[in-house]
Amino acid sequence: MCGRVRLDIPFAEIAKTLNILGDAPNTRASWNIAPTHDMLVAYLHPERQYRVAENMRWGMVPRWAKEAYSKYPTHNARAEIVRTKATFRDPWREGKRCLVVTNGFYEWRERDKQPFAVARAKENLTIMAGLREIWTDKSSGEVVRSCTVITTKPNSLIEPYHDRMPVLLAEADWPKWLGETPASEAEIYDLLKPYPSEDTMLWPVSKRVGNVRNNDPSLADKIELAPEELQRLI
C-alpha cells in the first residue's frame, strides 16, 4: 500500500463502532498521516479482556533493535512473510495483533502521480490488520510503542492502480483477529486476503496530499479530473 492514511472522525464515534472501553487517547483528526506519525490502534487488553485504543508510532520497532529509528521501512508487513521474518515474527507468534483505525488510505497512480483515496464502501471506518510491538531502550528506559499494517494482493478495484493493498477487516472478523474468539493460526492467517472489491470505493483527490504539511479536510474530497484524465482513469 501507500504510505499515507487519514482519520477524521471524533474518537467517541470510533469507540462506539469498535466497542472500545478503555480511556480515550489524545487523538486529533488528520487527513495526512505518514509513516513515523502516530496511528490510532485498537487491541484486546490482555489482562482486562476488553478493547482499548492507543496511539502508536507507524513503523514497527523490533524489540531487539538498538535504535528506535532505522533505515528499514517497517510501516507495512507483507502477509506472505509476516509469520517468519525477524521483524514481525515475535509479535505474530505472541498474538500481538491489532486493528489500525483509519477512514481510508491513499494510492498514487504511477503514470501521472494522480493520488486516489480508497475506503471501505458503506462504512465510516476502514479498519486495517496490524501488529504491535513495544521497544525499550536498555540504557535510558525510553519506551516506544509501534505498529505495522499488513499488506496483501490488491482486489480487482485497486489492481489497475497498485499491486498491493492493506488487509482490510470487516466487523465480523474483528473478534478473531483480536483474539477474542478462539481460532487456529491457520484461521487467523486466512484473514489476510484482499477485501472484496464490491465493498471498496476509490476516488481521485488533490495532489496536495503528497505534501505532509498539507493537512485539512479537503485533502480527502473527491476532485473532478479533466475529461481526458477521466477517460484514462484506468
Next chain:
DNA sequence: CCAGACGTTGTT
C-alpha cells in the same frame, strides 16, 4: 564461523 541484516512500494 562472524558480520551484518533485519523491509516496503514500485521501478528501472
Next chain:
DNA sequence: GTCTGG
C-alpha cells in the same frame, strides 16, 4: 534476538 551471506 536470530537468521543469512560470505
Next chain:
DNA sequence: CCAGACGTTGTT
C-alpha cells in the same frame, strides 16, 4: 507515497 535535502568533526 512525495518533498526536500544533498554535511562535518570526532567518538565509540
Next chain:
DNA sequence: GTCTGG
C-alpha cells in the same frame, strides 16, 4: 540522481 523525513 538518490536518499531521508514526514
